[in-house]
Amino acid sequence: MMMMKNPLDPEEFRRQAHLVVDFIADYYSNIENYPVCSQVEPGYLTKTMPQSAPLQPAPIETILQDVQKHIIPGITHWQSPRFFGYFQSNGSTGNFLGEMLLTGFNSVGFNWLASPAATELEMLVMEWLLKLLQLPNSFSFSSSGGGVIHGSTCESFVCTLIAAREKRLQSGTKGDALGKLVVYCSDQTHFSLQKACQVVGISPHNVRSIQTKRSMNFQLSPDALLTAIEADVRAGLIPLYVCLTVGTTPTTAVDPLLTLSEVARRFGMWVHVDAAYAGSACICPEFRHFLDGVEGANSFSFNPHKWFLTTLDCCCLWVKDQSDLTKALSNDPELLKNKASETKKVVDYKNWQIALSRRFRAMKLWMVIRSYGVTGLQQVVRKHVKLAKHFEALLSADNRFEVVVPTNFATVCFRVAASDELDSNPLTQSLLESLNGSALVYMTHAVIEGVYVIRVAIGATLTEEKHVLMLWDMVQQHATHLLAKYISPN
């Protein structure tokens, strides 16, 4: 058999990578020609792809044809300007270049020595963001805190839960006491917290999901939190951890951080603030007030991979006391011993996360910040918020619709207005199905206090005013059609 070229041959790399750059640039140029949500049936790929790995190499040109023909039809186009589902994950050229560089270097930065730049750039970028978000200095490396990039909010939940658990129980004395630990959140908190509790061995019976109300804009009430904690303490349980949210997933509600963290601190609890979605907005001074009270937290996280022009995966976590994390997550095997680590003058990020190995994610965040600057990143947030407020105003001016909660950021929650004759929930659900069925737009839903709402998350990078106006036209047309059917079903 012929020996193939080295798989990292620089000239072959150059040739093929240029082809793929053009492929992706063309994809973005044509993205509006695709259905936003993939229209394939389950199992579509199995029918078209060979059932065993090919023995021989294929030329890149053939592979790209297959991507176009077989993969793209199965993709839900999160980068489409008409994608309004879940929360967006908005990519950018700067981010893409960062991913290219970090993949190209592929330095496995588990400790400082394994690639000093990976560690030091991460520390630098986390300090930049700390200042940008006006987080208190107690979260800074210059104090006893510090920041780390995780892959997901769930990983940040797991790591801070373990830190809190070990701090409370002291290592090795677990056993019975683990069954007594209780975690608190609201019924609006992201469901990843439940899973994180499951991961670290906290029983689902010991997770208190405290009810919120529409009349309170779905904020967690300090009184309700206190009542729940006191009941557990009376029952001999141990309040461990509370998760507060700035920008909840269903409705972007904002918990009152200051009063809630004061309640939690009275019981020596760990306070985590999850601003996965809304954190990015807080780089604008006019939104920073949503973080007021964050100084009462032990840890804070937000996801640049939602609204900071950054792709998966990138979740920034800060802790006030880095030793809380490193005491719980460190190990020091012979294989990784080195003089730099022994000086204790360097950060070994393996002790700040679950896995040993880690991608050089700081590179993409640094590229994003360098490429757009703070002013550019603020511009993006403001544009999306302005579009959302405009869409909210259009809905509010039409008595067929009801905006269910105030639009804090750039996600609008609305439904078909209820009346005596109309049952809003099934109608709103039908409206969503009708809109998504067009494949021209994509949105998702939430059910809050029994109310079915359509969530419109405006934040894809390519989304412009014309896309939101097109959505508004569609909402009106589909609603007209639906209501006509409902009122005269024959």
Added chain:
Amino acid sequence: MMMMKNPLDPEEFRRQAHLVVDFIADYYSNIENYPVCSQVEPGYLTKTMPQSAPLQPAPIETILQDVQKHIIPGITHWQSPRFFGYFQSNGSTGNFLGEMLLTGFNSVGFNWLASPAATELEMLVMEWLLKLLQLPNSFSFSSSGGGVIHGSTCESFVCTLIAAREKRLQSGTKGDALGKLVVYCSDQTHFSLQKACQVVGISPHNVRSIQTKRSMNFQLSPDALLTAIEADVRAGLIPLYVCLTVGTTPTTAVDPLLTLSEVARRFGMWVHVDAAYAGSACICPEFRHFLDGVEGANSFSFNPHKWFLTTLDCCCLWVKDQSDLTKALSNDPELLKNKASETKKVVDYKNWQIALSRRFRAMKLWMVIRSYGVTGLQQVVRKHVKLAKHFEALLSADNRFEVVVPTNFATVCFRVAASDELDSNPLTQSLLESLNGSALVYMTHAVIEGVYVIRVAIGATLTEEKHVLMLWDMVQQHATHLLAKYISPN
């Protein structure tokens, strides 16, 4: 202020990404001009970088100059042909193109609907690999098993530990019983297992790290495992999980899977086989025997991001009963409810892992397999093994050196030969420091049964025969120099 161009403007994307392709191709062309291990001092980056995020955007040309000037000096060049440290993480053009595509699409495939292609391509690739590794059909989706791509071996440990824990304890009845669960491994098992146990709430006191011996090539002994289990059962503890390794990190030892899993099954334990490094070799028929007995396992994992031309992060995990994973890791929030999931005809990978969100990692694995074919991937393994055997033969023929364990794969463990006058450990350590100090090569070490060994992991994609011969020249020269100093220290 001027409005900037859209951050995903296709033509600007095209222009900038082409520049970065050339930057990286040039990096690979010049990679041998850099010190393999970064020579910077702790804190080097803080001194050169601004302490706050820039307000204004920078042109890509300026940013790339900064990467060249400030970032590259801080990188340890894992892709260098003279990188022989840890285990390699070997990239390739095919992998790079896959990362480009998955970043470009940035579809967040937590469930089938969120991007059907992401789920279905992952299932397809995992079935391809299952056949390629000749894993038993019980691990296939066509049976009741299936495969998933995780980010790291540690994540696979965590998820299988939780699956085993929940299966044993039944959900919600934890409390006391959790403190009784015991996990077994050898003293050669990767330390990530200890951390994974810590994560899921199993006390370090309940992790049995069973001693291995050089005389047994550092294999875990079935008798020693049985003895340890029986002692725990007598003490009222519950044997839960054993981790067996094919290709341990210190010396690439291979545990005897068949007899060990028979012991474990007698006690109803979960058996996990970790072939993080050596799994890739088992795509060659001549190495497949190292997996004999894997049919006795509940789960099996290997890392394409070590030796399968794939960059971080990519760990493939198969389980025999997918419901073990999904019962332990599922949640079904309203926000993600959709008709495809309700049919139960699709796989929702969020229920197979820790986090909700997931990158479209199957894309890079598929690109690697398509780009090189099975024959090309086998060629890579065979080339590295051949180079390692050659290096081993050179060492064996020189009585100043001792090969400490047989070279099973492409990692050679050697030391300076001990004699009455020579204390091998400090000399071997000095030899490693002297070699690494040249910055022309990079290796790491292990300490096994008190013996300090230099580990030479041959597996970087660009490594050719000339690099191994250069290493051999250097080893001889540095040893000559050191031994001369030692024998006549004045």
